[in-house]
Amino acid sequence: MTHRRVLVLNHFAVPPGQPGGTRHVELFSRLPGWTYVILAGRRNMITGAPQRPEPGFHPVAVTPYRGNGLGRVVNWVSYAVTATAAGLRQPRPDVVYASSPHLLAGLSGCVLATLRRTPFVLEVRDLWPRVLIEMGTLSETSLANRALERLERFLYRRADRVVIMAPGVRAAIEGKGVAPDRIAFIPNAADPEDFTPSADRDELRRRYGFTRRTAVYAGAHGPANGLDLLLAAAEAVPEIDVVLVGSGVEKERLRARARGIRTVRFLDPVPKTEIPDLLHAADVGLHVLADVELFRAGVSPNKVFDYMAAGLPIVTNSPGIVGDLVMGADSGCVTAPGHLAHGLAQMVQASPDELTKMGAAGRRWIREHQSRSAMALTLARLLAPLVDGEDEAAR
Template sequence: MNPRRVLVLNHFAVPPGHPGGTRHVELFSRLPGWTHVIIASRRNMITGRPQRAEPGFHLVAVTPYRGNGLGRVVNWASYAVTATVASLRQPRPDVVYASSPHLLAGLSGCVVATLRRTPFVLEVRDLWPRVLVEMGTLSETSVAYRALERLERFLYRRADRVVIMAPGVRAAIEGKGVAPEKIAFIPNAADPEDFVPSRPRAELRERYRFTRRTAVYAGAHGPANGLDLLLAAAEAVPEIDVVLVGAGVEKARLQAKARAIPNVRFLDPVPKSEIPDLLHAADVGVHVLADVELFRAGVSPNKVFDYMAAGLPIVTNSPGTVGDLVLGADSGYVTPPSHLAHGLAQITQASPDELAKMGAAGRSWIRANQSRTAMAHALGRLLAPLVDGDAPR
C-alpha cells in the first residue's frame, strides 16, 4: 500500500539542526505509513537568515519585518499567500494539517483542504486572538479583534479536527462551539535519547564560559516571554549567572537593559543539534512567561520538555499547567509570575545532589509520559480515521 501524504502548513517550522520549531518534522517523521511535506518560510524567523530546503520541506518566500508592527502582519499575510500557492502545486495530500499561532496559516490550510477536497486539521498553538487582548496588544472592541475572532470561529467550524497542545485550551475552544469529540490533545514532547551531549560536562562548561552555578533560558525573546521578569530576578540574586540564548524582537532592548547587571549574559541562537551540549553545561533551565492569566492553562512550552529530557532541573514562574507539570514530576521550583527571584535563590541554595535528583526525576517523567514517539502514535490515531472515513464529522 502506498504511504499516505500529509501536507503541513507551519510558517515558523525549521529543518532539524536549525534554531527554531521542529515539532512537526519530529512528529511526522516518526509516523509509520505516512510521508509529509512541511510548507515553511524561506527565512528563519529566529535568526533572520535564509534557510535551505531539506527533505520533507518546501520553503516559500515571505516579506521581511522588524518589531511588532504592521510589517509583522504583512509577513503573516505573505506566508498565507505563498503557502497556499505552493500547497496547490504539491501532489494531492490525504490530509492538510495547519498550525497557528497566526490564524492566516490556518486560513491557508482551510483553503487548500477545500480546493483539494481533503480533511483539514487545525492545530492551536496559542489562543488567538484572545491572547492578544490579554497582553494588551488589541482591544476587545477593536475591528481587528472582531475580524480575527470571526476567522477563529470559521476555522473551528471548518476543521475536521482541532489539535490542542495544552489541556486548559479545551474549555475555551468548546466555548466557541467546537464539539468535544473534534478536539485532540497532542502536546509538545521530547526524548531523553535526543539529549546526549557530545563532550564531557567540564569541556562544555569551558566552551560556554560557565564558571559559576548557571541558569540558562533557551528560547524566544518576545513580549510574551516576560524576560524583564528574568532580568529583575537575576539582579536580585547575584550569586547565580543567568544566560539567555535565542533571538526575538525584544532582544536588543533587553540587552541594553541588562548592561548594568553583571551576572546576565546573552548568546546568539544555537542550532537544535547543539541544545543538548548547552543544557548539559548548565545547572538549571529557566522557563519564563509574562504575567498573563491565559498562560496559566494555555501553553505547552518546548523548552520545559527539553530541559526535562536533558535531565536539567527547572525554575518556572508559570503556575497552572506548566507549574503543575514541574511539581508533579518533582523536577524543579515554581514561583508566582513576579517572584522568579525566589526560585533562583532556591537553586543557589540547593546542593548538587538535590539538583541531580530533580533533573533525573524530570527525565524519567518525560520518558514515561510524553516522548515524541508516544505523541506521534497519538497523531497517527487521529489522522487514520479521517482518511479511512471512519471518523465522525
C-alpha cells in the same frame, strides 16, 4: 506499501537541527505509513537566515519585517498567499494540517483542504485573538479583534479535527462550538535519547564559559516571554549566573536593560543539535513567561520538555499547567510570575545532589509520559479515521 500524504502548514517551522520550531519535523518524521511536506517561511524567524528546501521541508517566500508593526501582519499575509500557491502545486494530500499561532496559516490550510477535497486539521498553538487581548496588544472592541474572532470561529467550524497542545485550551474551544470528540490533545514532547552531549560536562562548561552555578534560558526573546522579570530576578540574586540564549524582537532592548548586571550574559541562538551540549553544561533551566492569565492554562512550552529530557532542574514563573507539571514530576520549583528571584535563590541553596535528583526525576517523567514517539502514535490514531472514511458523520 502505499504511503499517505499529509501537507503541513507552519509559517515558523524550521528543518532538523536549526534553532526554532521543529515540532512538526519531529512528529511527522516518526509517523508510520505517511509521507509529509511542511510549508514554512523562507527565513528562520530566530536567526533571519534563509531556509533551503530539504526532503519533507518546502520554504515559501515571505516579506521581511522588523518589530511588531504592520510589517509583521504583511508577513503573515504573504505566507498565507505563497503557502496556498505552493500547496496547490504539491501532489494531492490525504490530509491538510495547518498550525497557528497566526490564523492566516489556518485559513490557507482550510482553502487548500477545500480545493483539494481532503480533510482539514487545525492545530491551535495560541488562542488567537484572546492571547493578544490579554497581552494588551489588541483592543477587545477593535475591528481587528472582531475580524479575528469571526475567522477563528469559521476555522473551528470547518476543521475536521482541532489539535490542542495544552489541556486548559479545551474549554475555550468547546465554548466556540467545537464538539469535544473533535478535539485532540497532542502536546509538545522530548526524548531523553536526543539529549546526549558530545563531550563531558567539564569540557562543555569551559566551552561556554560557565564558571559558577549557571541558569540558562533557551528560547525566544519576545513580549510574551516576560524576560524583564528574569533580569530583575538576576539582579536580586547575584550568587547565580543567568545566560539567555536565543533571539527575538526584544533582545536588543533587554541587552541594554541588562547593562550593569554582571551576572547576566546573552548568547546567540544555537542549532538544535547543540542544545544537548548547552543544557549539559548548565545547572538550571529557566522557563519564563509574562504575567498573562491565559498562559497559566494555554501553553505547551518546548523548553520545559527539553530541560526535563536533558536532566536539568527547572525554575518556572508560570503557575498552572506548567507549574503543576514541574511540581508533579518533582523536577524543580514554581514561583509567581513576579517572584523569580525566590526560585533562583532556591537553586543557589540547593546542593549538587539535590539538583541532580530533580533533574533525574524530570528526565524519568518525560520518558514515561511525553516522548515524541508516543505523541506521533497519538497523531497517527487521529489521522487514520479521517483518511479511512470512518469519520464521515463528524464531517
